[in-house]
Amino acid sequence: MKQVKPTKKLLEKFKSYADTLIFEGYCTNADSVVTYNDGDSYALIADVNGDIKCCFKTDSAEFVLAVVSKLKLHYSKVEFSGVDPFVTNILRSSYDFVWETNCYLYVWNGKPLSYECKQEISPMSPNFAQKISDGTHYHAPIADILEVLRRHPSAAIYVDGKPVCWCLLHLEKSLGMLYTEPEHRRKGYALEVMTALCNMVIAKGDIPYAYIVCDNVASQNLAPKYNLERVRAADYFLVNFN
16 A cells, blocks of 8 residues: 555546545545555545545455554544445444444436526525525534635525525535525425536536435435436444544
8 A cells, every 4th residue: 555646647537436536526625635545446534624534445455454554543533434335344343433324426427417497596605604504414514614615616596685495515526515495395496506506517627426315315316307326325434543
């Protein structure tokens, strides 16, 4: 296993595979990253405002354990992000998880989006950061929301000057934080904002992708309408090494 620099060539490689889109997103947006490689295996360790994230693309248990041994030397807590259940099962046998969320990875299939938005789409205003946080089941930190609104595009529908449906990009450029106010549901607004945001991402030369929680059937049913296809299961969990 060797440490490798995230060169332009390597970033393009990361963008060419569904499993490593998250790698490219962190490389271009996190405070700092370290990447490791051994054959076809890759791992990334990202520092995001002091929180340590770790991603894997591997089918080697030996590689996973080698990376984790390095993590344990420097960090007490690490969030494993979007990893294959293969990695989850390796670590579950040795460590207690503080929390765990099971998702599916959905990735744009490369085809132009056929739906045409009928509503006026606007960026989400930072003034409504608290409303965005309240719309996430994990109560996304306000500082994180303000940061992604500064860095990335967003899409929202406003009624009487207030947002009623919106979607943002996470720091690593995955689609997320989709929410529709209860009184405005069943109007097709979610499809509107998701289509608009996907088109913005595509126009920038990036690939829309999302990690959708396994029990979020509504979002899973919506994803094919803006040409996102399920790729694999993907897990998020926090490990305390102390």
